[in-house]
Amino acid sequence: MAGLRRLVLDVLKPHEPDNVFLALKLSEVRNVEGVNLSLSEIDQNTETLKITIVGNEMNFDEIKQVIEDLGAVIHSVDEIVAGKTLVESVKTEQD
Amino acid sequence: MAGLRRLVLDVLKPHEPDNVFLALKLSEVRNVEGVNLSLSEIDQNTETLKITIVGNEMNFDEIKQVIEDLGAVIHSVDEIVAGKTLVESVKTEQD
Amino acid sequence: MAGLRRLVLDVLKPHEPDNVFLALKLSEVRNVEGVNLSLSEIDQNTETLKITIVGNEMNFDEIKQVIEDLGAVIHSVDEIVAGKTLVESVKTEQD
Amino acid sequence: MAGLRRLVLDVLKPHEPDNVFLALKLSEVRNVEGVNLSLSEIDQNTETLKITIVGNEMNFDEIKQVIEDLGAVIHSVDEIVAGKTLVESVKTEQD
Amino acid sequence: MAGLRRLVLDVLKPHEPDNVFLALKLSEVRNVEGVNLSLSEIDQNTETLKITIVGNEMNFDEIKQVIEDLGAVIHSVDEIVAGKTLVESVKTEQD
Amino acid sequence: MAGLRRLVLDVLKPHEPDNVFLALKLSEVRNVEGVNLSLSEIDQNTETLKITIVGNEMNFDEIKQVIEDLGAVIHSVDEIVAGKTLVESVKTEQD
Amino acid sequence: MAGLRRLVLDVLKPHEPDNVFLALKLSEVRNVEGVNLSLSEIDQNTETLKITIVGNEMNFDEIKQVIEDLGAVIHSVDEIVAGKTLVESVKTEQD
Numbered sequence: 001m002a003g004l005r006r007l008v009l010d011v012l013k014p015h016e017p018d019n020v021f022l023a024l025k026l027s028e029v030r031n032v033e034g035v036n037l038s039l040s041e042i043d044q045n046t047e048t049l050k051i052t053i054v055g056n057e058m059n060f061d062e063i064k065q066v067i068e069d070l071g072a073v074i075h076s077v078d079e080i081v082a083g084k085t086l087v088e089s090v091k092t093e094q095d
Numbered sequence: 096m097a098g099l100r101r102l103v104l105d106v107l108k109p110h111e112p113d114n115v116f117l118a119l120k121l122s123e124v125r126n127v128e129g130v131n132l133s134l135s136e137i138d139q140n141t142e143t144l145k146i147t148i149v150g151n152e153m154n155f156d157e158i159k160q161v162i163e164d165l166g167a168v169i170h171s172v173d174e175i176v177a178g179k180t181l182v183e184s185v186k187t188e189q190d
Numbered sequence: 191m192a193g194l195r196r197l198v199l200d201v202l203k204p205h206e207p208d209n210v211f212l213a214l215k216l217s218e219v220r221n222v223e224g225v226n227l228s229l230s231e232i233d234q235n236t237e238t239l240k241i242t243i244v245g246n247e248m249n250f251d252e253i254k255q256v257i258e259d260l261g262a263v264i265h266s267v268d269e270i271v272a273g274k275t276l277v278e279s280v281k282t283e284q285d
Numbered sequence: 286m287a288g289l290r291r292l293v294l295d296v297l298k299p300h301e302p303d304n305v306f307l308a309l310k311l312s313e314v315r316n317v318e319g320v321n322l323s324l325s326e327i328d329q330n331t332e333t334l335k336i337t338i339v340g341n342e343m344n345f346d347e348i349k350q351v352i353e354d355l356g357a358v359i360h361s362v363d364e365i366v367a368g369k370t371l372v373e374s375v376k377t378e379q380d
Numbered sequence: 381m382a383g384l385r386r387l388v389l390d391v392l393k394p395h396e397p398d399n400v401f402l403a404l405k406l407s408e409v410r411n412v413e414g415v416n417l418s419l420s421e422i423d424q425n426t427e428t429l430k431i432t433i434v435g436n437e438m439n440f441d442e443i444k445q446v447i448e449d450l451g452a453v454i455h456s457v458d459e460i461v462a463g464k465t466l467v468e469s470v471k472t473e474q475d
Numbered sequence: 476m477a478g479l480r481r482l483v484l485d486v487l488k489p490h491e492p493d494n495v496f497l498a499l500k501l502s503e504v505r506n507v508e509g510v511n512l513s514l515s516e517i518d519q520n521t522e523t524l525k526i527t528i529v530g531n532e533m534n535f536d537e538i539k540q541v542i543e544d545l546g547a548v549i550h551s552v553d554e555i556v557a558g559k560t561l562v563e564s565v566k567t568e569q570d
Numbered sequence: 571m572a573g574l575r576r577l578v579l580d581v582l583k584p585h586e587p588d589n590v591f592l593a594l595k596l597s598e599v600r601n602v603e604g605v606n607l608s609l610s611e612i613d614q615n616t617e618t619l620k621i622t623i624v625g626n627e628m629n630f631d632e633i634k635q636v637i638e639d640l641g642a643v644i645h646s647v648d649e650i651v652a653g654k655t656l657v658e659s660v661k662t663e664q665d
Contacts, residue, residue, distance in 0.1 A: 027178035034180030085509030122273035129275030217368030224370030312463030319465030407653035414655030560604030
């Protein structure tokens with residue numbers, strides 16, 4: 001296990017195609033093991049999604065391509081986990 | 096294990112047939128392993144439900160059909176989990 | 191394991207018979223494995239209870255009958271869990 | 286394992302005999318496996334205690350007797366757990 | 381395992397001897413397995429401590445003696461756990 | 476296992492190169508086992524990141540060099556974990 | 571396992587030498603198994619640190635010496651854990 005292990009993306013997407021289709025598409029990308037797609041906001045024409053993607057040696061550009069092919073755009077990459085061990089962010093005294 | 100692994104649905108439903116019947120019906124859909132139906136709100140004629148459905152290679156349309164056959168409607172799909180691994184949404188610094 | 195696996199009921203009950211008696215009675219219903227009876231509110235003549243019942247292939251009507259035989263009434267069915275796997279409700283971005 | 290498995294009692298008690306003595310006495314009642322006695326409030330003449338009692342096939346009247354023999358009184362029975370499985374109360378959308 | 385299993389004490393103590401010495405002394409009392417001494421408050425002449433003591437068949441008077449020998453006093457006994465099983469206090473609907 | 480086991484860094488970075496590149500670079504540093512890079516803030520020209528790095532006998536200067544080679548700067552070292560056992564910070568009565 | 575098992579110290583320290591150096595130094599003290607050094611506050615000339623130290627039969631004076639040799643001072647000892655079992659502080663009804 002190494003390379004890109006987990007991504008949390010903030011994604012802006014049109015209503016169609018639907019989110020079930022997008023989640024399944026992303027789950028079939030090379031080296032992706034699982035996808036969690038959560039609906040953050042629904043507006044008249046678009047939806048804001050929080051997408052958590054887990055895998056091993058994942059390729060960011062391939063993931064980005066699938067999202068953009070469906071007319072959506074990555075608004076920000078909120079978390080990136082890489083390496084042999086899947087590391088969680090740690091709450092410190094500063095938080 | 097792959098495909099559609101978990102759905103969280105916001106559903107609007109008439110009082111009849113009752114929610115025990117709906118939960119049992121959904122639990123008998125092909126590839127569904129378990130259903131959690133929680134009552135969010137009760138109004139004079141309708142009830143708002145939060146339905147969490149877990150399984151493997153589940154078929155969204157078959158689930159939707161069962162819900163609509165009982166006179167209810169999916170108001171929104173709040174979470175979709177797909178792939179070999181069942182991935183939870185991750186809290187990030189943005190949350 | 192399948193069918194009705196867990197119920198959370200909001201129940202309105204007279205002070206007598208007491209809640210220990212009701213909890214024991216419910217725990218002896220066919221296919222019921224355990225009961226948690228929590229006191230939500232006490233009024234002059236009645237008590238509001240939150241009753242969590244866990245089992246396998248439980249029969250809702252038999253449970254309802256026991257409650258009503260003791261002079262109580264199911265005010266609402268707040269949660270229903272059904273199927274092979276006991277599924278918890280999932281917090282989503284909408285919550 | 287069955288019958289009465291756990292009780293949470295709200296108890297009003299005089300300062301004497303002390304709470305260590307009461308906790309030990311309750312832990313020696315037939316079928317009681319463990320007791321947690323927490324001090325909720327201290328007033329000039331009395332103390333309010335929250336007592337959690339765990340066991341198997343426990344007898345409520347025997348427990349009540351021990352408490353009353355030491356001059357205390359059960360103010361309310363806040364939780365009762367019965368049956369083969371020890372069931373926790375479940376947070377629902379209504380909470 | 382039985383008898384007195386855990387105590388949580390609110391203790392008022394002069395600055396000397398120091399708390400490391402008190403914690404070590406308490407950890408050496410017969411049947412005591414471990415001690416957690418947390419500093420709640422520091423005033424000009426005294427310190428308020430929360431002391432959690434875990435063991436099996438512990439003797440309350442022996443523990444009290446060690447505390448008093450070092451010039452400190454038990455302000456209140458906030459929790460007592462007794463019996464074969466170490467039972468935690470349970471949050472109920474009343475909380 | 477010993478030496479430097481975990482670091483939590485507050486890092487200020489230009490938008491380019493992107494954070495996926497930085498996370499992968501850090502995950503390839505000698506003795507680093509995993510990296511969690513979380514986006515705290517995005518401004519017009521810079522991004523504030525919270526980077527959690529886990530490993531064994533890690534070398535702080537090598538990690539610092541990778542960060543600075545990509546034009547970023549360590550704003551503060553918020554947590555340092557060292558030694559055979561990976562120790563979490565403990566909440567005390569003072570918190 | 572016995573004696574001093576865990577300490578949580580509130581430490582006031584000059585900026586130099588840096589905290590990585592202090593954490594490593596503490597992790598090398600006799601019978602210390604791990605150290606967590608968290609940055610609480612940074613002022614112009616000093617830093618306030620929360621240091622959690624875990625081990626077995628640790629010697630408080632040796633730990634104190636290392637801290638003072640680097641120009642820092644123990645402001646308060648917020649938690650002390652001693653004995654065969656590592657005991658956590660318990661939340662009670664008083665909290």
